[in-house]
Amino acid sequence: MNMGFRYFVWFLLLCIIVNDGSLAIKGVLGLACNWGTRSTHPLSPNIVVKLLKDNGFNKVKLFEADPGALKALGKSGIQVMLGIPNEFLAPLASSVRVAEEWVARNVSSFVSSFGVDIRYVAVGNEPFLKTYKDKFVNSTFPAIQNIQAALIKAGLGRQVKLTVPLNADVYETDTDVPSGGNFRPEIQDLMVSIIKFLSDNGGILTINIYPFLSLYADPHFPLDYAFFNGSAAPVVDGSISYTNVLDANFDTLISALEKNGFSSMPVVVGEVGWPTDGDTHANVELAQRFNQGLFDRVRAGQGTPKRPTPTDIYVFALIDEDAKSIDPGNFERHWGVFNYDGTIKYPLDMGKGRNLVAAKGVKYLAREWCVMAPEASLTDPNLPQSISYACSYADCTSLGYGSSCGMLDARSNVSYAFNAYYQTMDQRKGACQFNNLSVVTTKDPSQDTCRFQIMMDLGKHEKPRSSNGQLSRSQMNSLLFVTVLLVLITSIIC
Numbered sequence: 001m002n003m004g005f006r007y008f009v010w011f012l013l014l015c016i017i018v019n020d021g022s023l024a025i026k027g028v029l030g031l032a033c034n035w036g037t038r039s040t041h042p043l044s045p046n047i048v049v050k051l052l053k054d055n056g057f058n059k060v061k062l063f064e065a066d067p068g069a070l071k072a073l074g075k076s077g078i079q080v081m082l083g084i085p086n087e088f089l090a091p092l093a094s095s096v097r098v099a100e101e102w103v104a105r106n107v108s109s110f111v112s113s114f115g116v117d118i119r120y121v122a123v124g125n126e127p128f129l130k131t132y133k134d135k136f137v138n139s140t141f142p143a144i145q146n147i148q149a150a151l152i153k154a155g156l157g158r159q160v161k162l163t164v165p166l167n168a169d170v171y172e173t174d175t176d177v178p179s180g181g182n183f184r185p186e187i188q189d190l191m192v193s194i195i196k197f198l199s200d201n202g203g204i205l206t207i208n209i210y211p212f213l214s215l216y217a218d219p220h221f222p223l224d225y226a227f228f229n230g231s232a233a234p235v236v237d238g239s240i241s242y243t244n245v246l247d248a249n250f251d252t253l254i255s256a257l258e259k260n261g262f263s264s265m266p267v268v269v270g271e272v273g274w275p276t277d278g279d280t281h282a283n284v285e286l287a288q289r290f291n292q293g294l295f296d297r298v299r300a301g302q303g304t305p306k307r308p309t310p311t312d313i314y315v316f317a318l319i320d321e322d323a324k325s326i327d328p329g330n331f332e333r334h335w336g337v338f339n340y341d342g343t344i345k346y347p348l349d350m351g352k353g354r355n356l357v358a359a360k361g362v363k364y365l366a367r368e369w370c371v372m373a374p375e376a377s378l379t380d381p382n383l384p385q386s387i388s389y390a391c392s393y394a395d396c397t398s399l400g401y402g403s404s405c406g407m408l409d410a411r412s413n414v415s416y417a418f419n420a421y422y423q424t425m426d427q428r429k430g431a432c433q434f435n436n437l438s439v440v441t442t443k444d445p446s447q448d449t450c451r452f453q454i455m456m457d458l459g460k461h462e463k464p465r466s467s468n469g470q471l472s473r474s475q476m477n478s479l480l481f482v483t484v485l486l487v488l489i490t491s492i493i494c
């Protein structure tokens with residue numbers, strides 16, 4: 001084929017790809033989700049953005065200004081809520097200069113250079129959580145004020161609004177029903193000041209609500225009350241009957257807002273979801289039931305009894321994160337609607353007969369697992385130390401009681417830990433040694449619900465590549481140059 005013609009065909013293809021995204025979103029009702037990146041092997045941002053579009057997500061919340069994620073979201077048609085981690089609150093509170101710097105580097109540059117549609121900045125993440133013991137109580141409001149000033153100074157005051165994601169423990173009810181809702185007394189004045197400030201500047205409130213955690217914390221919590229189609233006895237509050245805890249919880253906040261003079265303050269749900277592993281109630285069946293109910297509500301445009309107009313609901317989370325802290329519980333790494341690699345955990349009806357669509361273009365390491373050697377003994381004195389070493393680097397949270405691998409026998413249990421480490425270490429040569437207790441196999445050790453994973457190939461492993469078919473350095477450079485040029489031309493013309 002003639003070179004010029006080949007590039008012309010390529011150019012047409014690029015045009016189609018560039019335009020494809022916006023088509024995917026048209027005609028699909030808005031869905032929102034949280035995209036966290038605490039993973040040993042995060043999916044590439046471009047694959048994630050495609051995953052979002054393919055599934056009709058048009059709003060996404062990031063926990064921090066991850067440059068890769070932000071760049072991939074540029075010109076994607078997806079609206080972004082950009083989080084600021086709690087550790088930044090004190091410095092941001094201490095000076096407007098720091099806030100201006102943060103906005104310049106993390107908001108302005110991505111909006112202007114990459115076309116990222118940042119709609120909200122979320123200041124802190126559940127800063128008033130009771131377990132933080134007031135650590136962020138003094139810095140949150142000044143940080144909000146400084147970021148607001150910085151946004152206005154950067155000319156983004158109209159475009160980018162502020163919010164603060166709160167845990168539902170900022171309010172409570174003294175009557176056991178939602179209408180008794182009010183803010184926790186020790187932070188009530190602070191809440192009122194913050195809400196007034198947000199409201200004056202066009203901001204919103206964000207609340208994280210976890211029916212799963214209600215169930216996790218209280219074994220007597222009526223299971224069905226956590227779901228949207230359950231048959232639990234309703235909670236009767238005057239003329240309203242609450243049949244699920246999400247509505248009741250949300251309306252408790254609405255009552256608190258009404259009592260403090262903010263009956264029209266907009267509220268979105270920043271996190272809600274159900275994990276699939278790491279606890280007896282964290283499994284695929286319950287997660288599917290919860291998220292199907294949630295997505296159905298979003299599609300139906302349903303609100304709560306006190307706020308019948310629908311609000312944005314950011315499902316937690318898009319994908320599993322195998323490096324998250326498990327302080328809250330073993331389930332913490334398993335909140336994804338998708339597995340760590342963007343594969344589907346369970347089907348969800350996305351409306352009009354559509355199902356979830358898995359991530360595309362994911363590459364994997366070889367089909368090889370590290371397992372306990374057949375000749376190794378369970379009483380080997382080196383075994384306990386080898387397992388704890390493996391599990392301190394890799395994710396073993398599926399091994400607990402009631403989890404997806406909780407039924408393994410002792411040998412398979414050891415194999416699971418060894419394999420988790422081997423995969424996390426990109427199947428590197430020395431990563432399946434364990435004092436000669438382990439061996440590499442090509443036979444998949446997975447059984448029933450317990451999946452022995454193969455890690456994604458992020459190009460970190462050491463296997464030598466054959467030079468056959470490889471391009472020389474100068475060939476690579478000229479190819480790169482032509483590609484960059486084409487992409488530039490394409491994005492201007494298409």
Ligand SMILES: *[C@@H]1O[C@H](CO)[C@@H](O)[C@H](O)[C@H]1NC(C)=O
Pocket residue numbers: 064065066084085101102105106
């Ligand atoms: C931008 O945000 C990231 C992550 O939140 C942070 O690490 C970085 O320090 C920020 N940049 C500035 C200039 O504050």
Ligand SMILES: *[C@@H]1O[C@H](CO)[C@@H](O)[C@H](O)[C@H]1NC(C)=O
Pocket residue numbers: 134135136137138
């Ligand atoms: C917050 O500020 C108050 C008043 O200045 C002070 O008494 C309190 O110790 C501070 N709390 C923290 C956690 O810094």
Ligand SMILES: *[C@@H]1O[C@H](CO)[C@@H](O)[C@H](O)[C@H]1NC(C)=O
Pocket residue numbers: 229230231288289292293
């Ligand atoms: C609720 O819906 C799920 C599927 O979305 C279904 O499997 C379950 O049986 C339903 N439960 C009740 C009580 O209707």
Ligand SMILES: *[C@@H]1O[C@H](CO)[C@@H](O)[C@H](O)[C@H]1NC(C)=O
Pocket residue numbers: 387391396399400408409410413414417
């Ligand atoms: C499997 O391994 C986990 C984690 O090391 C441990 O807590 C559990 O007791 C083990 N179970 C069996 C059957 O050996």
Ligand SMILES: *[C@@H]1O[C@H](CO)[C@@H](O)[C@H](O)[C@H]1NC(C)=O
Pocket residue numbers: 435436
């Ligand atoms: C592992 O086996 C090899 C060969 O049998 C032996 O030389 C080596 O000392 C063993 N290593 C350990 C840690 O047992």
